[in-house]
Amino acid sequence: MGAMTWVLTGRQSESGAAQTLVESWNGSAWTVAGSPNASTQTNQLSAVSCSGPAFCVAVGYYIDANGQYDTLVESWNGSAWTIAPSPNASTQNSLQGVSCLTPTWCTAVGNYFAGGSTSDTLIESWNGSAWTIVPSPNSSTQNFLQGVSCTGPKFCAAVGSSIELWNGSTWTIANAPRGGTGVSCRTRYACMAVGSYNIGSNTVTWTELWNGSTWTVVPSPNASPVQNGLQSVSCTGIAACVAVGSYGNGSNLQTLIESWNGSSWEIVPSPNASLQNNQLAGVSCFTRAGCLAVGSYDASSVNANVPQTLVERSFNPRPSTSVLIPSSGATLSGMTYLDATATDATSVAFVLFGDSYGFLGQVLCIATPTFYGYLCSWNTTTVPNGSYTLLSVASNLAGSAFSSGVNITVKN
Numbered sequence: 001m002g003a004m005t006w007v008l009t010g011r012q013s014e015s016g017a018a019q020t021l022v023e024s025w026n027g028s029a030w031t032v033a034g035s036p037n038a039s040t041q042t043n044q045l046s047a048v049s050c051s052g053p054a055f056c057v058a059v060g061y062y063i064d065a066n067g068q069y070d071t072l073v074e075s076w077n078g079s080a081w082t083i084a085p086s087p088n089a090s091t092q093n094s095l096q097g098v099s100c101l102t103p104t105w106c107t108a109v110g111n112y113f114a115g116g117s118t119s120d121t122l123i124e125s126w127n128g129s130a131w132t133i134v135p136s137p138n139s140s141t142q143n144f145l146q147g148v149s150c151t152g153p154k155f156c157a158a159v160g161s162s163i164e165l166w167n168g169s170t171w172t173i174a175n176a177p178r179g180g181t182g183v184s185c186r187t188r189y190a191c192m193a194v195g196s197y198n199i200g201s202n203t204v205t206w207t208e209l210w211n212g213s214t215w216t217v218v219p220s221p222n223a224s225p226v227q228n229g230l231q232s233v234s235c236t237g238i239a240a241c242v243a244v245g246s247y248g249n250g251s252n253l254q255t256l257i258e259s260w261n262g263s264s265w266e267i268v269p270s271p272n273a274s275l276q277n278n279q280l281a282g283v284s285c286f287t288r289a290g291c292l293a294v295g296s297y298d299a300s301s302v303n304a305n306v307p308q309t310l311v312e313r314s315f316n317p318r319p320s321t322s323v324l325i326p327s328s329g330a331t332l333s334g335m336t337y338l339d340a341t342a343t344d345a346t347s348v349a350f351v352l353f354g355d356s357y358g359f360l361g362q363v364l365c366i367a368t369p370t371f372y373g374y375l376c377s378w379n380t381t382t383v384p385n386g387s388y389t390l391l392s393v394a395s396n397l398a399g400s401a402f403s404s405g406v407n408i409t410v411k412n
Contacts, residue, residue: 018042020074022058022081023309025292030311035081038062038072045074047097047108047147047282054078055103057126059095059110071095071124073108073131086131089122090114097147099156104128107166109158111144121145123158123171136164136171147182147232155188163193163208163215176215178206182232182282184241186369188212192260194220194243196229205230205258207243207265220265223247223256230258232293234285236346237369238262242314244280244293253277255312257293273297273310280312286346286396319345321394321403324373328406332380340367340374340392340403347395348374353405354388367392380410 020043022035037043041063050056056076061069071093073086086095092113100106106126111119121143123136136145145160154168159180164171180195189212197206205220205228222228224247235241239262246253255278257270270293272278280295291314296307325339326332338350348367362383367374374392389405 018044020045020058020060020072021309022048022074023311033081035074036083038070038083039064041065041067043072045072046095049098049100049106050076051100051102055100057084057098057100057106057108059098059108061094061110069093071108071110071122073124084131086124087133088112089120089133093122095122095124096160097145097158099148099150100126101150101152105153107134107148107150107156107158109145109148109160111160118142119144121158121160121164123164134171137173139173147180149183149185149191151185151188155185157183157185157191157193157210159183159193159195174215176208177217178208180206180208182230182243184233184235185210186235186238190235190238190371192218192233192235192241192243194230194233194245196245203227203229205243205245205256207233207260218260218265220258221267223254223267224249227253228256230256231280232282234283234291235260236285238371240285242268242283242285242291242293244283244295246277246279246295248277253279255280255293255295255310257283270312273308277307278310280310319343319394319396319401321345321348321374321392321401323350323390323392323403323406326390326406326408329408330406331409331411333410333412334381335377335379338365338367338376338378338390338392339372340394342374342392342394345374345394345396349393349395350376350378351391351393351402352383352388353391354386364390381412383410385410385412 020035022033043062045058045060048058060072062072068091071086073084089112095110098108110122121136123134148158150156156166158164163174163176180193183193185191191210193208195206207218207220227248230243230245233243241260245256247256255270257268276298278297283293285291293312295310321342350364365376367376392403
């Protein structure tokens, strides 16, 4: 994984009180990173999002001296975790999900109790200097948000009791069949939400796909006839998502991992740390096959009924790619589209060789993942007329791969 920093959040018990727990990955090993606590009572971190190795935000809640639940936000500056002041909407507040695009732009979601047993959604925004509460709608007596994914300042999707969408100025409740526990958006036109729902006394998995205008139910398999649930999802492409959770027989749970190939979900074999409860609660993927999943398990040989941290990591293969458009022998002029397929890639670029460039390839554009492959536009007038070789280059943390070149002619 090179210098990639993975961050795992949660809580640990110390002297009867739950303390924050943060673990970091340096490319070869996990270590517990020192993290502060806001009180001597319960401190819980539920989600984390990093925009780079020197900026991460973890969110959750803590119980103060008066027994009230307050929002908890901690930030990482590359060397230390510190508590960031965050507002509360009432005396009972909790943050469950967070998505950071840059060190100056984050969105966190959760819920609060205004009084009695009625809960309302809670959304907070970070502008680089302060956290503020953003108005959010509610649709029933029990409203909550558990996950959020943002692709830019003008689009976010948050899931919980319902699905809510951000358009850059307001949050609105989406017309969706159900809510969810996790969501991952590649673009504002492609999101996947996951969760579970009850059929009688049984629980089954639930997934929904957003195409930019409509949420559609996508069938997903179950590993047990009794108890199944998906908690988190991470998508690296339109046709590449991994969802994690657990399944069981009503008493003990086993890990559940499912993979989306663009048309269907399938269950992927996954290990367990014990014969007792094993649960995966979060997942982050940087390629189709390079993922990290976190959760907990009960280790009776260590401490019966006390959850232990659980981390699972998938294999990360090198990417592959090939040029779709243009075809070999094409003559191009003016503005044109370039398109390529790619597998296990985090980025795809188009490079031009030949003529005055010789073997010093010029990067023409960085492609955007779409339903039709990796696409970008190129103004051919930026290079002299002549004969060239066009290649696509796919990259991930394991390295880069070049496509077979197509011969083209530029004639303007």
